[in-house]
Amino acid sequence: MEQIGKQQGILESLAAIDKNIKLDTSNLESINFTDVLSEYDSALKQLQEDYTKLKSDANVRPFTSYQLGAVQYDLGVVCSLF
Numbered sequence: 001m002e003q004i005g006k007q008q009g010i011l012e013s014l015a016a017i018d019k020n021i022k023l024d025t026s027n028l029e030s031i032n033f034t035d036v037l038s039e040y041d042s043a044l045k046q047l048q049e050d051y052t053k054l055k056s057d058a059n060v061r062p063f064t065s066y067q068l069g070a071v072q073y074d075l076g077v078v079c080s081l082f
Contacts, residue, residue, distance in 0.1 A: 043081060050078045 054074035060067050 047078065047081050050074065050081070054078055 054071065054077075057067065057070045057074050
């Protein structure tokens, strides 16, 4: 009798696992990966542009306090993308 109870518990666990797998599969099917990759591509391009501006501003000579402020601002923009 105890063996039947264990088997019933295992079957119930397997049924719950199967239900979760089907739900996860359904959730994955609803994701539009094209949009995700497009957004990633756009964000990466923006990061590259912002980083290029940061490097350009950091290379201006003479490096005045005004220029330091511009570089700090640029750094904040780059860091905000993370």
